[in-house]
Amino acid sequence: MVWLSFLFVVGFILIHLFSKSMKFLKVLPRSRFLSLAGGISVAYVFLHLLPELGVFQDELQGELEDSAWRFLEHHIYLIAMLGLVFFYGLEQMVKSTKRRHEKSNRQHSKDGVFWVHIGSFIIYNALIGYLLIREDYETVWGMLLFFIAMGVHFLTNDKALRATHQEEYDKYGRWLLALAILAGWGVGLLTEVNELIVSVLTALLAGGIVLNVLKEELPEERESSFSAFCSGIIGYSILLLLL
Template sequence: MIWLSFIFAVGFVLIHLFSKRLKLLKVLPRSRFLSIAGGISVAYVFLHLLPELGVFQDELQGELENGSLRFLENHIYLLAMTGLVIFYALEHWVKTSKKKNRHLAEPKAATGVFWVHIITFALYNGVIGYLLVREDYQDMGSMVLFFSAMAVHFMANDKGLRATHPEDYERYGRWLLAAAILIGWGIGAVTEVHDWIMSVLTALLAGGIILNVLKEELPEERESSLLAFCTGLISYSVLLLLL
């Protein structure tokens, strides 16, 4: 299914480059669509990624000789929490930087803060691109579900990053995130990393997805929809459980 994965990778690229033109994402208070996207992403993490971490942990038992790696083998969920903390720290850093520049006509984060923020999301995207080709899909339907979950998640992320870094994201950020998808896919197409590296990347990704969804859903000014969020979560959960 490598060619299908490549088509989906291109789909992710197009989302990053052109999501600004989607009318569903231009509405503030935010559209119901983004709340549905949040529900889908959370369902994917809890019903697919986290159970997969349990499988990784079982498969790695006894395989790692290094003491620190053995610790990770038995505490893989700590890495998911670390991923959440990393993205939380980034968001806090960006907000603090913008507050320091509030005297400007259009307050923005410092240039260095922007680049750290966007490069971290590029690594995040690269992992998703890698998983697109290297994830252990049961069938084509499983790949379609992965694509759909990450597609709506990317739309929500794009909306948030564009609101945080209006000019810089449009000029540089979206191109870097789009390229990261293809780079991650290309690495996955030509090589396969060790299972323990895969488990680390998956754990960090899970934590990052959870934080990014909560970041978009919880602030009062977003006026997100609980009903839409639950609709996305329940509908996608049913699809995952049926496959």
């Protein structure tokens, strides 16, 4: 399914490059589609990514006895929690630093915050590109569901990053995130990364997705649609369970 995974990579790239032009994301104060996307992403994390971490944990049993990483044999979910904490801390740092720099008008420092923020999402996207080709999908439908979940998640992330960094995101960020997906896919095509590393990065990704969804859904000023959010969770969960 290499050819299909490449088509989905192209799809991810197009989402990053052209999400700015998608008018249904510009409904104010909040697009119902973004709440629907949040529900889909949450369903994917809890019904696919987290159970997959359990599989990783079972496969690591006995292999890390003499390693500094042996605690992962029983606590891989701790890494997912640390992923949530890491991305939350990063978001708080970006917001507080951005406010301080806007008051003092220090453009160089603002640029530094942008690169730190985008750098974390480059790793995030590269892992998604890697999983697109390296994860064991039982059917074509499994890969399609992965593409749908991550595609709508990218739309949400793009909107949030553009709101935070504005011109910098459109000039540099969206291109770098698009290239990161292609780079991750290329690494997966040419080589297989150590399973321990993949399991840790997948756990971090799960925590990051949960945080990014909650960050976009919970603030009161978002006026999110609970019905759309629930529709995303229920509809996507049914698809996952049927497959």
